[in-house]
Amino acid sequence: MKVKRFENTERESYLDTLAKACKVNPGLEYKDRAILSWDEIEEMSGAGISFGAHTKSHPVLSAVSLPEAKAEIIESKRTIENKTQKGVTTFAYPYGKSEDFSADVVNILLNEGFKYACTTNAGAEEFPINTPMTLKRKSNILSPYLLF
Ligand SMILES: [Zn+2]
Numbered sequence: 001m002k003v004k005r006f007e008n009t010e011r012e013s014y015l016d017t018l019a020k021a022c023k024v025n026p027g028l029e030y031k032d033r034a035i036l037s038w039d040e041i042e043e044m045s046g047a048g049i050s051f052g053a054h055t056k057s058h059p060v061l062s063a064v065s066l067p068e069a070k071a072e073i074i075e076s077k078r079t080i081e082n083k084t085q086k087g088v089t090t091f092a093y094p095y096g097k098s099e100d101f102s103a104d105v106v107n108i109l110l111n112e113g114f115k116y117a118c119t120t121n122a123g124a125e126e127f128p129i130n131t132p133m134t135l136k137r138k139s140n141i142l143s144p145y146l147l148f
Contacts, residue, residue: 004095005063012057038083045084052090053077053114059094061101070108077112089115096120098134106133 003011019025036044041051053076055061061069077088091109093101096119109117116132123136 061105091117
């Protein structure tokens with residue numbers, strides 16, 4: 001079963017049911033192991049580190065409607081921009097394989113002002129970069145939360 005390809009509300013409902021069946025609270029556990037707080041992000045941003053967007057709820061962008069994909073992308077971008085007071089022009093596709101996004105999703109990114117987007121497809125880019133919206137990664141070992 002590919003839960004990641006469920007429609008958002010169906011996926012959330014499935015995960016809630018699974019968490020109850022396993023008697024765990026993933027929401028609390030996630031907060032405890034969050035890598036960065038907003039305060040830390042704001043501090044790092046102030047020190048010159050830039051942050052990219054990654055959607056609001058981490059759906060497979062090719063599996064949701066285009067309006068939903070657009071809302072996921074825009075809300076993620078705007079939230080980070082509001083917190084950091086800096087423009088967000090980089091993106092990492094959730095899950096990141098070629099089948100996890102589409103040309104329509106790439107067009108949404110371009111229309112929203114993104115300049116680069118990272119996949120999880122293995123490889124390295126040659127300069128000059130000819131495909132900035134489908135950047136490959138040097139290693140699949142890298143966390144999907146890292147942009148570059
Ligand atoms: Zn991710």
